[in-house]
Amino acid sequence: MSRKFLPDLICLALFAVAGLVIWERGRPLAEVDADVPLVMPGNGEVDHRFDFPAAWDTARIPTATRFDPPLGTEHLGLVYNAQKFWEMNEARGGHHTGDDLNGIGGMNTDLGDPVFATADGLVIYAGEPSQGWGKIVVIAHKVADGRTLHSMYAHLYRIDVSLGALVSRGEKVGIVGTANGYYPAHLHFEMRNGEGVDIGAGYATNPLSHLDPMGTVASMRNAAVDDLSGSPLARVLTK
Ligand SMILES: [Zn+2]
Structure with a gap:
């Protein structure tokens, strides 16, 4: 040529x-994409509703025999629930999908407080799905009756575990944040009955897979309540 x-x-x-x-x-x-199933992730975006753990990851999800609160002491001391599960929020047009746990000092006094894994589990999500959600960790737990439950920790300032990590009950998964300044610091805590990772919205009209988070923790607490120790001053005076 x-x-x-x-x-x-x-x-x-x-x-x-x-x-x-x-x-x-x-x-x-x-x-x-005529032969691709509808509503599959497109354009490089990931739709986490279809983000199922692989079979070998599912097999790694440990069975949790005890659940503890994710904030404050292991008996839920030093914490209050500012917005309970399924409370109607007219401004947001739906029911609250989690429990909003706060340090008893209110406002930002709990900013940076440690957030604990509620039970033994496998980290199946660690990331920031949106500015309003902030950083989120989702942990999968198998429970005695065969179900897989997910615990979700939202609005974190920082994430301290990585995707795929096995965590123990009480292990620090991150610290309390404000979701990029959208709210006063608090932990939005959810429990779900499910398989796929669906971050969804913080307010909904149908509970779908959402469970009452602190009610679920209480029902699977599986630990006796400790006696409260006496105050330090009382101990000094009685010596
Ligand atoms: Zn919330």
Whole structure:
């Protein structure tokens, strides 16, 4: 082939490629992906409702025999529930999907407090799905009756565990945050009955897989309440 035609050929090839790209982009998605199941992740975005742990990860989810509160002391001392599960929030147009746990000092006094894994489990999500959610950790637990439950810890300032890690009850998963300044510091804590990781919304009209978080922890607490020790001053005075 004569070298004279080479630049023309290269130009022709480039036009052909550009034309193909434009044509492909202009085609409706349904035509391009006709044999791909509907509502699968597209355009490089991940839809976590379809983000199921792999079979070998599912096998790694430990059976949890005891659940503790995720904030404050292991007997839920030093904490109050500012917005309980399924309370109606007119401003948000739905029911609250979790419990909002706060340090008893209120407002931002609990900013940076440790957040604990409620039970032994496998970290199946660790990331920031949106500015309003802030950083989130989701842990999967198998329970005695065969169900898989998920605990979710939201609005974190920092995440201290990684995806795929096995965590023990009471292990620090992160610290309390404000979801990028959207709210006064608190822990939005959820419990769900489920398999796939669906972050969803903080307010909903249908509970779907959502469980009463602190009610679930209490029902699977499986630990006796400790006697409270006397105050330090009382001990000094009685010596
Ligand atoms: Zn909340």
